[in-house]
Amino acid sequence: MAQFNLNINGKSQQVDVDPNTPLLWVLRDHLDLVGTKFGCGIAQCGACTIHLDGNAVRSCQLPISAAEGAQVTTIEGLSENGDHPVQKAWLEHDVPQCGYCQAGQIMSAAALLAQNPSPSDTDIDNAMNGNICRCGTYLRIKAAIKTASQNL
Amino acid sequence: MTTVNTKMNRRSFLKASALAGGGMMLSFAWLAGCKPTEEEMMGLPKEWFELNSYIKIGENGAVTLYSPNPEFGSNVKTSMPMILAEELDTDWKHVFVEQADFYPERFDRQFTGGSQGIRQGWTPLRTAGATARAMLVSAAAQSWNVPASEITTNAGQIEHKASGNKAHYGEMASLAATLEVPEEVTLKEIKNFNIIGTSKKNVDGQKIITGxxxxxxxxxxEGMKYAALVMPPAFGMQLKSFDKSSVMGMSGIIDAFPISLFKEDYARNFFDTTTFPEVVAIVGNSTWEVMQAKKNLTAEWEKAPETTFPMAGRGGGTSTAVVPAGLENTNRHKARMAEYIQKPGNVVRRDGDPEGMFNKAAKVLERTYTAPFLAHNTMEPMNCFANVKGDKAIIYGPTQAPEFISGTIAQALGIPKENIQINLARMGGGFGRRAYSHHMTEAALISQKIQAPVKMVYTREDDMSAGVYRPTYSATYRAALDENNNLLAFHVKAGGIPETPLHANRFPAGAIDHYLAEAWDIPSNITIGAFRAPRSNFIAGAEQSFLDELAEEMGKDPIEFRLELLKRAETNPVGERNDYEPKRYAGVLELVRDKSNWTSQQSNVSRGVSAYFCHNSYVAEVVDTVIKDNQPVVESVYAAVDCGIVVNPDAARNMGEGAIVDGIGNAFFGELTFENGAPTKRNFDKYRMIRHKEAPKKIEVHFVENNEDPTGLGEPLFPPVFAALANSLYKATGKRYYEQPFAPQLEMENLKM
Incomplete structure (x- = not known):
């Protein structure tokens, strides 16, 4: 066990956990930020995507020790009122079916648009390919990203 | 005018002052759409008045509608309340939706599966809505001393034009809640619907996008512990012993013990399918810690002998189920299936003289199709929360079928069923997998042992390797043709491990004079169960691929060929047990032909068509592929669907798009294989799922407009995709695809996948 000082959604947080604990489980079990989802545990599905200093990162493979000193943003902190352009576009296109993967999809999409405000179809495919949607909402995700890109 | 007798659904009108579970969270129907203006905002009332199991109304006119069925992504949590709201004649903006807990005394059929939610909920929900409306009207009639028949309602307002009286529902709710439930109520005319048939946003949308x-x-x-399971490494294995001390010293670990899901004399039900009836549970202070301990647990496993257990029959009585011994292998499965393909099967249907016609055929076309086991791979792994204290239990978990697990939990815990409260969580996918809810029994047993609340979570590896899979199947089709290429007879022989996929009375049965259907099956100890359109999801692909090849052999357009067969089935059907309506079947083929511009095909696009009927709905699909940079790309998919009245069109299209993506993914990549009883794929690094890049570039879902009562939607768009894709790939590559998944064969054509 060790103390870690984290900056999550602009707030400093202290946790006392094993240094190997992935950020995912610190968020979910210790900080009650359960919007970040467990899907595979091996960075293959993207359900656990968060932003680490603005980059989309799979939190299931990020040891807590590596998150110290970085700005962590989770789905809960993406916007004050759920009104980030990506979130608004997700509602406009009524993207979710089961909804489980969508926080990860939104975090990947928001990171993409922050770096590339007008992505091409190929850019979107490349940036989003690590996020599985078992319900198959890929077309709506792409359409929502394009809508969001126009409302940044 | 339709009147319905409310006695049919009497339990819907039971009232209980305290609702089970105390209500999870309300979902605001209007929040999911555009942000309402200040005036549009309907705040929470001071008091709710319950009109029946589904509906309560506040004094300010706000309406809470309970969505009875579990939600796994098919959007019933929005569409079922829409049906209530329609007949209640309220304004959707006044509606709050709440997920009902499992409460069989109050709700009918709280089951999500078989594409039956809307179909079977249609009349009960309309009746509940219309009854509440009638009671509000009666209350107004009493208050104003005017005849109820002169009172009209509109969007939550009640009016008696002659006297000039007006009120909103909230003003009449307290009186209405005390009135007798009317014996008979009148349902709306379909032409007067103003909620059903308009697209409403997912009522949980806002919560989903904000995490x-x-x-x-x-x-x-408070005080909740975390648990993980250690399961036998392979089908056909069981626990011999384990060393508790191998994990007890580890950080955060509290306990480790075996749990057994079934008492010996318990007669299991159809949905009690459980991969391993005895597993080791590890309990600790966090998910990560119990997952670490899982890796460290020392256990001895042994080969399980053949086992038998009692199965409860549907109409009472019990039979004996047998689970064979042995460690199974995919190679051996394939070899055994090849043997069965050569042997006669059990004849399930014979029309005319098929054998005689095959004997005198000038030409016989014979093809065999196969598909592997598939894992469901819901994005949310199996998990469950349970809090068992003394003889009371609260279970909160993802289940499609609470009714079928409640008795199982009761026998496992040894406490009465009525002391077990099952609350329904939104599910991170289901696809049939969560019709089997042993994860709830597992969590309950762990909580009972530690007498504390617990959350049990499967790892992805547990979820994938201890599944309730789609079986592996095979189907052999034969067609007898005369010297002029006329179709004389048709033969299908289909089987699988451990069940046959055959539906002997479906198309093209009924369209061909001489028809033979045979079935076979091979027992196995690998657990199988429902997977989005069970059996249909394979046999549709086989049948519709064969019809495509047969049409080509006969020199006919594949749509025209199917329409000819359907015309025959409509005008002069063979046999009496044909379980489809040829006219509606033809209708979707005609619609897809029109919407895809089938007759004016572009030369650079390779198209395939397929059509299928299952879960009471008709679907035809056209898939367009192109080979781009040496890679097959699905450009467009056109679907035509006849599922009767569509409650929530945009959400219905969403689900249709998803089913198509799912089908293309499984057709290209889906495959689970076994070595010595163990699945060879345990996570998404090996089990290939369709991703963004492989999704079709465009999908159009078109609905046949009619006033038929709604039928299935979650499943019917899935089965036809397999053949539409295969038939399209044939056009693109010149090769037929008989074996799923297609990707390895496409790679052999030097294509990139």
Whole structure:
């Protein structure tokens, strides 16, 4: 066990956990930020995507020790009122079916648009390919990203 | 005018002052759409008045509608309340939706599966809505001393034009709640619908996009412990012993013990399918710690002998189920299936003289199709929260079928069923997998042992390797043709491990004079169960691929060929047990022909068509592929669907798009294989799922407009995709695809996958 000082959604947080604990489980079990989802545990599905200093990162493979000193943003902190352009576009296109993967999809999409405000179809495919949607909402995700890109 | 007798659904009108579970979170129908203006905002009332199991109305006119069925992504949590709201004649903006807990005394059929939610909920929900409306009208009639028949309602307002009286529902709710439930109520005319048939946003949309806790895996209560399971490494293996000390010293670990899901004399039900009836549970202070301990647990496993157990029959009585011994292999499965393909099967249907016609055929076309086991791979792994104290239990988990697990939990815990409260979590996918809810029994047993609340979570590896899979199947089709290429007879022989996929009375049965259907099956100890359109999801692909090849052999357009067969089935059907309506079947083929511009095909696009009927709905699909940079790309998919009245069109299209993506993914990549009883794929690094890049570039879902009562939608768009894709790939590559998944064969054509 060790103390870690984290900056999550602009707030400093202290946790006392094993240094190997992935950020995912610190968020979910210790900080009650359960919007970040467990899907595979091996960075293959993207359900656990968060932003680490603005980059989309799979939190299931990020040891807590590596998150110290970085700005962590989770789905809960993406916007004050759920009104980030990506979130608004997700509602406009009524993207979710089961909804489980969508926080990860939104975090990947928001990171993409922050770096590339007008992505091409190929850019979107490349940036989003690590996020599985078992319900198959890929077309709506792409359409929502394009809508969001126009409302940044 | 339709009147319905409310006695049919009497239990819907039971009232209980305290609702089970105390209500999870309300979902605001209007929040999911555009932000309402200040005036549009309907705040929470001071008091609710319950009109029946589904509906309560506040004094300010706000309406809470309970969505009875579990939600796994098919959007019933929005569409079922829409049906209530329609007949209640309220304004959707006044509606709050709440997920009902499992409460069989109050709700009919709280089951999500078989594409039956809307179909079977249609009349009960309309009746409940219309009854509440009638009671509000009666209350107004009493208050104003005017005849109820002169009172009209509109969007939550009640009016008696002659006297000039007006009120909103909230003003009449307290009186209405005390009135007798009318014996008979009148339902709306379909032409007067103003909620059904208009697209409403997902009522949980806002919560999903902001990461609110919605799923059982997100649940947490004070003092809750975490648990993981260690399961036998392969089908055909069982626990011999384990060393508790191998994990007890580890950080955060509290206990480790075996749990057994079934008492010996318990007669299991159809949905009690459980991969391993005895597993080791590890309990600790956090998910990560119990997952670490899982890796460290020392256990001895042994080969399981053949086992038998009692199965409860549907109409009472019990039979004996047998689970064979042995460690199974995919190679051996294939070899055994090849043997069965050569042997006669059990004849399930014979029309005319098929054998005689095959004997005198000038030409016989014979093809065999196969598909592997598939894992469901819901994005949310199996998990459950349970809190068992003394003889009381609260279970909160992802289940499609609470009714079928409640008795199982009761026998496992040894406490009465009525002391077990099952609350329904939103599910991170289902696809049939969560019709089998042994994860709830597992969590309950762990909580009972430690007498504390617990959340049990499967790892992805547990979820994938201890599944309730789609079986592996095979189907052999034969067609007898005369010297002029006329179709004389048709023969299908289909089987699988451990069940046959055959539906002997479906098309093209009924369209061909001489028809033979045979079935076979091979027992196995690998657990199988429902997977989005069970059996249909394979046999549709086989049948519709064969019809495509047959049409080509006969020199006919594949749509025209099917329409000819359907015309025959409509005008002069063979046999009496044909379980489809040829006219509606033809209708979707005609619609897809029109919407895809089938007759004016572009030369650079390779198209395939397919059509299928299952879950009471008709679907035809056209898939367009192109080979781009040496890679097959699905450009467009056109679907035509006849599922009767569509309650929520945009959400219905969403689900249709998803089913098509799912089908293309499984057709290209889906495959689970076994070595010595163990699945060879345990996570998404090996089990290939369709991703963004492989999704079709465009999908159009078109609905046949009619006033038929709604039928299935979650499943019917899935089965036809396999053949539409295969037939399109044939056009693109010149090769037929008989074996799923297609990707390895396409790679052999030097294509990139």
């Amino acid at each position: 609110k806790p919605l799923f059982a895996i997100d649940h947490k209560v």
